Amino acid sequence: MRSGSDLATLGQRIRHFRGQRGLTLDQLGERVGLAGSQLSLIENGKREPKLSTLDALAESLGIELAELLSREAPSRRAALELELGRAQASPLYAALALPAIKPGRGITDEQLEAVVGLHRELQRRASEAIATPEEARRANTEQRARMRERDNSLPEIEELAEEQVRASGHVSGALTHREVSVMAERLGFQLIYASDLPASTRSITDLANGRIYLPPASIPGGHGLRSMALQAMAHRLLGHERPASYAEFLQQRLEINYFAACCLMPRDASVAFLSEAKKEKRLAIEDFRDAFGVTHEAAALRFTNLATSHLDMTVHFVRVNGEGALLKGYENDGLPLPTDVTGSIEGQWVCKKWSARRAFRETNRTTENYQYTDTPAGTFWCATQTGRTDDEEFSITVGVPFNQAKWFRGRETTVREVSRCPDPSCCRRPSEKLADRWTGRAWPSARLHAHVLSPLPSGTFPGVDDSEVFEFLESHAER
Template structure:
């Protein structure tokens, strides 16, 4: 048999508990079971893994069943506290404090033991909240992006789950209606409720006790809207999510619920059929894909990254870029040379001024897509870019492919072409020598420093969420 350290501690406590209940000393039990006193002491302290034969002998000597000794439950509330304290003191976090481990003794009262365990629980809670520094968040996000890129941004299990849930409500095709989303919630025992006092730090709140999903009364500009928010809330339940233990787990859960919502709004079977027909006609276009399923341009572009490589055999890239040229979101499995920092993160990095994602801002007609071929050190890429605006400023959405794949897309006949040598500084980052000579010593700009650069991510049970606001909200609506 093989035991996890925590299982060994529980086993030792159960043996000791049974021995003391039988009124036996270590020497008496060891002699009956054929074990030395020192060997039995090590077993009771969780420091020695017993053989099955030794466990059987101990069970017989104690007059109990072997299964009783192997139960995963602590034999008493006191033993549960002792086991939890031992586990806490063996954690990496506690070892970094360079404090001695305190072994519970018989003379240690239960209130003292409860206080010690409570302190460790609070230390662990604060440690979990403190991990979400910007640097760690960026690293976790970069690792998650690499994980998805290795899978061509495609998650078959969630695709299948979405198709099953849609089949249960009889969704036959076309745009997913608010009514159908409500029916999907009802099948989970949930009711959608629209309120105007959601806490500012939340997009939705699920009341698990009363079976309610609280949503805002109107869509979020530039987002997927109320349908997606409701589907995302349901996804937490369908995917059996538990409270995230760290920021990487929080990001994975967010990715999964976003993926589920997209897979419901643009189901795989119908979407692939639509895209394959468009490819056959050499008329693939994000705008057509968007309109066919009644979603935003960004949602359609992102969904294309889930399906294009797996089902159309087309590698591609996606970019959402701010008006200042900084990357807000990005995905690429086609070799596009995305700028990145030392951690490999691309968010916040400036794309080349000659890429379509930035040149599109200068177009006078911004209601139609802007097409461009761009020669880069990694080859030539074709891009289709759509621009838009929110309260936070302008942004562009780009979907592009290597030159050889452009033949499948509308807009491939464009004659607009640009050359990018980035990351070579002379391409667009370094000012011309004459301008630099004229102004370098005659100017002193005052930099705009974004506050979030120096701040840790907001803490809470869920990163960025104010627990106090959430619980007060639920209390207000308890009788609703």
């Protein structure tokens, strides 16, 4: 079944070729066995013709069926009319409560060009509007709630990734750079490593010339080249359009990250590996990480995708910076993540008793740190690994309820803490003795975080400098 946009283009092409042949609606309709009114509905994109009707139309118009079914507008005028139709059908225009303009013969090409140009500018300004922090946090919170309802699992993307990985020739072990290149080639893209990528981008896809530009080396402490290439491919495989809102931008980011993780840690191979480890009671994120050649965070997040749907266990994940602020989190095991009044977790302080913060005080940071934590919601077992980027240190924690710790390496740890958060007396309020001694006798100079005063980045793709991107593409187009 064709989309509304495809039907509109088809209708325009039929009308175009009918006009070239000097036929009226009734004359062409008689040739193909349709009333002129029925043919008019097809030309206006309001009815999808049968294949037999399309064959008859192509034959009557003296053209090949493939030419009739082309998705290109048959003329500049037709392209403008189609674009106007799409613009007037958008939620942005509907919100204005203005009447729709029918581009009849009384409207000249110049007038139509002007109206379409106004719509383009209206859309551009709406797309580049700066999302407020409240809007962004709300969108992120809603997205996290949706993923929690789905146990952080997206089966449709899992299936797509499995198909792509199998088609690359991959059999076992870590997905190689060569196999990623094969996946790109099957989509009609060549991977090119460029040292002059704009600083505001991680990759750039040149749709016109079939190229995906990547940096020449992995980003320290971040995603590797395989992941960046797979994310770029995911936009095309998932049929993403330019995001119309910050919420849609976040959803696209989630989906491309999910696809890349599914390729680097394929579902069937990952489930087999994790199931065997669970059977032998030696589950460990660091082993999962090493088996597939990914970062610790990538392995931890991938584990949350599979734990509930394939291993029959609930789980939580948190990434915390060195100051104790929660950067990213997920749970479906009841762990009480700290939230603000809107339900957002990002930027909230996690309890100082949690292993996510205690791990920063450990002298041995080469392996995971294990801990049991008693909380108001029950006892949880956690494994935490610390790391560092150029900007800050961080910790990655994966945990489960007490009764599921038996499947993990590190379950025998004797480290145990009691957390009463969000009760402020747990770790946020000073003891009475310290309060009596220092209240009114200290004046700390607070460090201002630059991001507090910075607006969210604007643009269709937030934070990306379009002029730099286009200049980059222009400089590489002839190479």
